[in-house]
Amino acid sequence: MKSLFKAIAVTALYAVSVSMVSAAETKATPKSMELKEVDAPSGTVSSANTFNRLLKKPKQKNAPPPEDGIHDPDNEGSHVLQPPLVAYEGLPTTDFGNYVDWVQSLQKGFLNPRYDRVDPTVEALVMDLDIVREVKASMPDVIFPHKPHTQWLHCSNCHPKIFIPQKGANQINMSAILLGQKCGVCHGKVSFPITTLSCKKCHSKPKPEDWKPPLSAASQKNPWR
Numbered sequence: 001m002k003s004l005f006k007a008i009a010v011t012a013l014y015a016v017s018v019s020m021v022s023a024a025e026t027k028a029t030p031k032s033m034e035l036k037e038v039d040a041p042s043g044t045v046s047s048a049n050t051f052n053r054l055l056k057k058p059k060q061k062n063a064p065p066p067e068d069g070i071h072d073p074d075n076e077g078s079h080v081l082q083p084p085l086v087a088y089e090g091l092p093t094t095d096f097g098n099y100v101d102w103v104q105s106l107q108k109g110f111l112n113p114r115y116d117r118v119d120p121t122v123e124a125l126v127m128d129l130d131i132v133r134e135v136k137a138s139m140p141d142v143i144f145p146h147k148p149h150t151q152w153l154h155c156s157n158c159h160p161k162i163f164i165p166q167k168g169a170n171q172i173n174m175s176a177i178l179l180g181q182k183c184g185v186c187h188g189k190v191s192f193p194i195t196t197l198s199c200k201k202c203h204s205k206p207k208p209e210d211w212k213p214p215l216s217a218a219s220q221k222n223p224w225r
């Protein structure tokens with residue numbers, strides 16, 4: 001009984017000191033630093049994982065910077081930025097990501113990005129080499145096209161840190177991609193995301209007619225099969 005009283009007394013004391021601290025803190029916190037409840041555009045996890053359908057969907061496609069939940073609306077710079085819907089007008093569209101088909105936009109000449117930040121005369125080092133990655137599961141195989149990548153990116157963006165430049169030398173799987181590794185270093189962040197609508201962009205090579213799912217060693221040894 002004695003110890004229970006003690007516990008109550010301690011709790012009361014604690015409550016008092018907490019309320020004193022919070023009163024003092026509220027006074028010291030400037031308005032702009034107070035925590036506000038904001039509607040995050042797609043949950044609290046980065047938009048790399050919009051595949052997760054438990055996360056909230058953004059209310060509006062390509063909202064202007066002060067309303068997109070990424071840029072600080074209190075910063076006047078956010079209001080100076082060109083809103084995406086204005087910038088993207090007339091570009092070929094897709095059904096996912098920011099709804100722009102960036103590869104078509106470039107190939108059809110709507111865009112002419114600078115390859116070098118300072119020198120406008122530098123031309124892209126484009127390499128037309130497709131790498132086929134056979135998928136053991138029943139999903140169509142993956143074609144990694146060097147061409148649309150090297151039209152935007154220098155080789156050193158991927159080689160050798162993300163991918164060893166040798167066909168088949170890299171272990172790639174969907175879990176790694178969804179966790180933001182391998183292809184997921186870019187896809188889901190700066191290039192088109194992994195959504196049910198975009199699977200076939202990467203999984204674009206149909207399986208051969210006679211394809212059968214490979215059986216594990218355990219299934220092959222199973223005498224009851």
Ligand code: HEC
Nearest residue numbers: 125127131149150153154155158163165166167168169170
């Ligand atoms: C967006 C990422 C990316 C960029 C940029 C990129 N590559 Fe690759 N490269 C890959 C991937 C993925 C593979 C396949 C690796 C695998 O199968 O394990 C590959 C494979 C290769 C291979 C091996 C081909 C073979 O048959 O074994 C070479 C060589 C190569 N790249 C050279 C280049 C050069 C040169 C550039 C620049 C002009 C470049 N890559 C730009 C991702 C990239």
Ligand code: HEC
Nearest residue numbers: 102103142143144148152157182183185186191192201202
């Ligand atoms: C260094 C960044 C980067 C990495 C890593 C990367 N990509 Fe991309 N990828 C891009 C960019 C940028 C585009 C063009 C913009 C877009 O389509 O969103 C693109 C476009 C594509 C396209 C579209 C081609 C088209 O015709 O529309 C495919 C397919 C693709 N990537 C597959 C892959 C696969 C598979 C991997 C991993 C083996 C991979 N990418 C890794 C940056 C990357």
Ligand code: HEC
Nearest residue numbers: 133137139142172173174175183187194195196198199202
């Ligand atoms: C950015 C390109 C890209 C997109 C988009 C993509 N995948 Fe993949 N996927 C890959 C690559 C690369 C592999 C590995 C292939 C290999 O084994 O080398 C893979 C492998 C797989 C595998 C085999 C198991 C594993 O984890 O390796 C399955 C199943 C799969 N993907 C399903 C999907 C589904 C479903 C979607 C759409 C929701 C999707 N993928 C979208 C690139 C992509």
